[in-house]
Amino acid sequence: xxxxxxxxxxxxxxxxxxxxxxxxxxxxxxxxxxxxxxxxxxxxxxxxxxxxxxxxxxxxxxxxxxxxxxxxxxxxxxxxxxxxxxxxxxxxxxxxxxxxxxxxxxxxxxxxxxxxxxxxxxxxxxxxxxxxxxxxxxxxxxxxxxxxxxxxxxxxxxxxxxxxxxxxxxxxxxxxxxxxxxxxxxxxxxxxxxxxxxxxxxxxxxxxxxxxxxxxxxxxxxxxxxxxxxxxxxxxxxxxxxxxxxxxxxxxxxxxxxxxxxxxxxxxxxxxxxxxxxxxxxxxxxxxxxxxxxxxxxxxxxxxxxxxxxxxxxxxxxxxxxxxxxxxxxxxxxxxxxxxxxxxxxxxxxxxxxxxxxxxxxxxxxxxxxxxxxxxxxxxxxxxxxxxxxxxxxxxxxxxxxxxxxxxxxxxxxxxxxxxxxxxxxxxxxxxxxxxxxxxxxxxxxxxxxxxxxxxxxxxxxxxxxxxxxxxxxxxxxxxxxxxxxxxxxxxxxxxxxxxxxxxxxxxxxxxxxxxxxxxxxxxxxxxxxxxxxxxxxxxxxxxxxxxxxxxxxxxxxxxxxxxxxxxxxxxxxxxxxxxxxxxxxxxxxxxxxxxxxxxxxxxxxxxxxxxxxxxxxxxxxxxxxxxxxxxxxxxxxxxxxxxxxxxxxxxxxxxxxxx
RNA sequence: GCCCCAGUAGCUCAGUUGGAUAGAGCGCGGCUUUCCUAAAGCUGAGGUCACAGAUUCGAAUUCUGUCUGGGGUACCA
Numbered sequence: 001x002x003x004x005x006x007x008x009x010x011x012x013x014x015x016x017x018x019x020x021x022x023x024x025x026x027x028x029x030x031x032x033x034x035x036x037x038x039x040x041x042x043x044x045x046x047x048x049x050x051x052x053x054x055x056x057x058x059x060x061x062x063x064x065x066x067x068x069x070x071x072x073x074x075x076x077x078x079x080x081x082x083x084x085x086x087x088x089x090x091x092x093x094x095x096x097x098x099x100x101x102x103x104x105x106x107x108x109x110x111x112x113x114x115x116x117x118x119x120x121x122x123x124x125x126x127x128x129x130x131x132x133x134x135x136x137x138x139x140x141x142x143x144x145x146x147x148x149x150x151x152x153x154x155x156x157x158x159x160x161x162x163x164x165x166x167x168x169x170x171x172x173x174x175x176x177x178x179x180x181x182x183x184x185x186x187x188x189x190x191x192x193x194x195x196x197x198x199x200x201x202x203x204x205x206x207x208x209x210x211x212x213x214x215x216x217x218x219x220x221x222x223x224x225x226x227x228x229x230x231x232x233x234x235x236x237x238x239x240x241x242x243x244x245x246x247x248x249x250x251x252x253x254x255x256x257x258x259x260x261x262x263x264x265x266x267x268x269x270x271x272x273x274x275x276x277x278x279x280x281x282x283x284x285x286x287x288x289x290x291x292x293x294x295x296x297x298x299x300x301x302x303x304x305x306x307x308x309x310x311x312x313x314x315x316x317x318x319x320x321x322x323x324x325x326x327x328x329x330x331x332x333x334x335x336x337x338x339x340x341x342x343x344x345x346x347x348x349x350x351x352x353x354x355x356x357x358x359x360x361x362x363x364x365x366x367x368x369x370x371x372x373x374x375x376x377x378x379x380x381x382x383x384x385x386x387x388x389x390x391x392x393x394x395x396x397x398x399x400x401x402x403x404x405x406x407x408x409x410x411x412x413x414x415x416x417x418x419x420x421x422x423x424x425x426x427x428x429x430x431x432x433x434x435x436x437x438x439x440x441x442x443x444x445x446x447x448x449x450x451x452x453x454x455x456x457x458x459x460x461x462x463x464x465x466x467x468x469x470x471x472x473x474x475x476x477x478x479x480x481x482x483x484x485x486x487x488x489x490x491x492x493x494x495x496x497x498x499x500x501x502x503x504x505x506x507x508x509x510x511x512x513x514x515x516x517x518x519x520x521x522x523x524x525x526x527x528x529x530x531x532x533x534x535x536x537x538x539x540x541x542x543x544x545x546x547x548x549x550x551x552x553x554x555x556x557x558x559x560x561x562x563x564x565x566x567x568x569x570x571x572x573x574x575x576x577x578x579x580x581x582x583x584x585x586x587x588x589x590x591x592x593x594x595x596x597x598x599x600x601x602x603x604x605x606x607x608x609x610x611x612x613x614x615x616x617x618x619x620x621x622x623x624x625x626x627x628x629x630x631x632x633x634x635x636x637x638x639x640x641x642x643x644x645x646x647x648x649x650x651x652x653x654x655x656x657x658x659x660x
Numbered sequence: 661g662c663c664c665c666a667g668u669a670g671c672u673c674a675g676u677u678g679g680a681u682a683g684a685g686c687g688c689g690g691c692u693u694u695c696c697u698a699a700a701g702c703u704g705a706g707g708u709c710a711c712a713g714a715u716u717c718g719a720a721u722u723c724u725g726u727c728u729g730g731g732g733u734a735c736c737a
Binding site for chain 1: 662663664665666672673674675676677678679680681683684685686692695696697698699700701702716717718730731732733734735736737
């Protein structure tokens with residue numbers, strides 16, 4: 001039910017008498033919103049105050065005029081004026097109940113009408129590098145993108161999901177090199193992906209070591225410079241002790257010195273640690289300049305070298321299987337998986353086209369696109385002739401335009417790449433993709449407990465599947481706590497318990513991710529997200545299970561579903577009205593969540609709904625044998641609550657269980 | 661240096677795009693179980709919305725400046 005647009009349409013003719021500009025009228029209509037003051041109003045129109053200057057009248061008089069003209073008699077029980085000129089609307093319980101009955105009669109869509117003008121979206125999300133093991137950093141894009149796709153589809157849009165796999169980059173040079181030099185044939189035959197990740201880590205460690213060794217002189221130099229700068233700042237400050245800027249400069253210099261020192265010490269320590277490992281040192285000596293060698297392997301692959309191409313073709317299916325097993329477990333599907341390799345043949349033409357349009361120029365041996373407002377250009381071809389992800393991204397956008405003709409393209413990618421996307425969009429508009437809304441749906445970095453980006457560190461990778469296992473076992477400990485299960489009459493089978501733990505555990509991970517505003521960073525804390533209290537998926541799943549439990553009890557008491565399913569819904573208690581109003585807002589909430597593609601709008605709504613239901617069922621008994629009308633009405637309300645919670649969770653990619 | 665993002669309760673975070681007395685969860689204090697699952701509910705304490713100006717009927721929200729933290733910044737993605 002689109003309550004907001006209905007109410008706004010009633011105000012529109014009244015406001016239009018004063019606001020002839022369509023923009024001004026729309027701005028005024030947008031000031032009609034759900035009220036935060038639930039004790040005063042269900043909806044409120046904050047339209048009188050801004051008009052006082054234009055009309056030269058006090059806001060209360062304007063509000064009175066509006067109230068006398070606007071026709072809401074069928075929807076509202078009362079339309080009143082309060083405060084400085086707020087117009088407060090209280091919905092009619094009868095009208096509200098009628099709307100809810102309509103929603104209840106339509107359990108699949110809950111009376112949510114498909115949008116009038118459906119758009120085509122291409123949504124790019126997840127996009128892991130296939131040769132590297134998936135880790136926690138990948139989950140945000142995957143979960144947020146999946147949820148946005150589901151919500152847009154439910155609202156009636158065409159949403160095409162595309163997993164832009166990193167299947168063509170330097171990491172393949174690494175595993176190809178590793179395979180040629182360090183492979184363990186037995187291990188590869190048994191578990192190819194595990195062996196490939198081992199090879200990846202072996203190569204990465206050597207490169208890291210060699211880079212660190214090469215970097216130490218530079219870091220030492222930087223350290224000395226920082227020392228010098230600090231000394232200079234101190235000298236200047238001594239000459240002018242009252243200058244506050246110099247005091248600040250000293251603090252900055254001191255901090256920089258500390259940072260330089262930290263970096264140097266870190267590099268030294270890591271070199272020192274590896275030096276203790278004699279096998280490792282032998283290997284490192286046998287493969288000097290490994291970074292360069294890896295780049296050569298990558299270049300050979302890209303230029304069509306038969307041996308490397310064969311290896312790549314042998315590796316990719318294994319790597320994809322591994323990644324797909326994670327998606328299967330998370331219940332996530334993509335319409336397309338056009339990886340980077342798919343665009344490889346298109347890249348030369350992209351660069352040629354950019355050169356022909358004089359958008360790209362040679363600079364420092366590379367081919368670059370210089371853009372207003374940025375120091376650094378977007379490089380589309382390296383000195384050595386290799387292409388970069390920016391080139392692939394342009395090709396991808398061109399391909400999608402041709403293939404899908406989208407109205408909007410969403411890129412669900414870490415916010416650290418925002419500058420890249422700004423440049424990319426700039427270039428895309430210049431080459432004519434002007435009819436597509438391009439949007440970087442950025443999200444905050446997943447941080448470790450130290451507050452630093454959660455990255456794959458060689459040796460200590462937190463794999464995604466083991467993380468999911470941890471969440472599920474954490475959920476098991478809580479859900480299948482023997483003490484808790486003893487209190488229940490129902491005896492759960494082992495299979496049921498496993499299913500519940502899996503649903504609750506995976507729900508916990510997804511929900512923790514979705515419930516934060518996507519734009520902010522979020523600290524990954526396994527302990528906390530597996531906690532099954534407060535604003536978590538488990539709480540909502542539990543409330544859903546409670547609704548089902550009540551319906552089961554009704555059935556066992558002989559109250560037939562057919563009867564209450566068509567019985568009148570009557571809202572009389574305050575908590576019934578609050579819950580009913582909340583359920584009525586489902587469609588408006590979903591539309592709101594997609595204005596800026598924020599799934600946390602949905603999680604917040606579901607949490608609120610679950611809490612309202614909890615308050616309601618504690619206060620009022622649903623099954624009241626001596627008042628059958630009330631019982632049947634409340635059964636409908638309970639069922640509709642359950643359906644709404646289930647649908648909402650479904651749109652977040654989170655499942656429910658009938659008992660827990 | 662330049663550019664971007666953030667700063668809200670002890671902690672983790674919301675805050676419907678400028679609306680009424682700034683909200684949750686966790687933690688802390690108190691209360692509620694003969695009753696549809698107490699994984700619950702009710703309730704109390706806890707705030708200079710980083711700071712200073714500006715804009716206007718009205719600012720956590722917009723603008724300017726300052727402070728603090730994070731990220732990015734020419735051939736990784």
